[in-house]
Amino acid sequence: MAVAVLLALWGWLSSQQLDSIETQSINLPYILDKSAQHIELTLYSTVIVVAVAIPGGVLLSRPRMKRLAPIALGAANVGQAAPSIAVIILAAMVFGVGMTVAVFALAIYALLPVLRNTIVGLQQVDPAIIDAGRGMGLSRRQILTRIELPLAVPIILTGLRTALVLNVGTATMAAFVNAGGLGDLIVSGVSLQRTAVLLTGSVLVALLALLIDWFGGIIQRALTTVPK
Template structure:
């Protein structure tokens, strides 16, 4: 019996089945959401719980939560990637500690405390929540951009110089391209962090699933709290899954 015949009868592992490992997370999330729907349907909901868990309310809260997450992440990309590039340059070593210290403050200060301080300056609303979310999510993207650029092999940079590339061309065509996996990993982390922290936006009237969680706790309506928590976690897992897909699709070939 040949080796090919022996291997033909062996079951393929999940990691080797094309596309199957990417389908596990969406399938699991669909199962969780169906279980939540069935559980809520089996509860004897009162009028307050019923009004809080209508399709219209859940859809509106989902839109608010995702909007906060995406807008904050877009601002983080605009702020953190350029700062990470600046901090990665050897000639900027004097200001690099300052950049990292400011970025670390965003996670060192409790987000709820930062939101309260911003409320005195900006009032309540969407923009106040964005300040807290951006401050909290800048560090992973900034640090990963910095590390990704610094880890590029110096021999590749010298080769690019030998081909006549300018500093800007080397940065765009060599350093940033090779740093893409690290940058995407930082962005994936920032997205998941932002989904969780966005629940605090309810304290400044920014909406999102945080309102369900907080209102459920205040009114002692556990179905409302559980629904808000499960839906928030589901969005976080789904965004993490999308981030994993993006890392595999956008990373340069051969890395």
């Protein structure tokens, strides 16, 4: 499907009379460079999300910290409820522009799915299984690492896939803070009124989101499939 869409886009572009401005934006080296920047923005921000949200979700699922879970989820909801461009622009106003600022802003925006799914995944583990682990003499850490986390992996990975796809789309806004990515093509297409540039950037972002979601699905199935 992705190949068919790319071929259709290439065929349509080949039929157009591109001016000098469009030619500067729609060429393979430029597109590959912007695609690489977009992937970097997505992956770096997702790494931060994983490093913060999964340990945070584990901590908030513990009996002593459960009362703080609604507060943390509420704060994460605020970060995602705000328009993505607002989060990025506010971060740029405080910390300046560039890829680093964009990465941290994207991480804040995508924090909720992984944090929420980590908490939910751990809370849905059958208490009887945990009690059985205690009966076998397992410590709290062993119960977490050997029982709770493995059983919560499918739900956590679903949240991670959501965060990845969300970051691909939101990363287009990084163009407004000079962080690069495929958003540069979209912004250029809108500001310069070049439909070919706008359409190329939009299609590539959509295809990248589909590709990452497909790849994430393969990893999720590989990690959650029980060998026969």
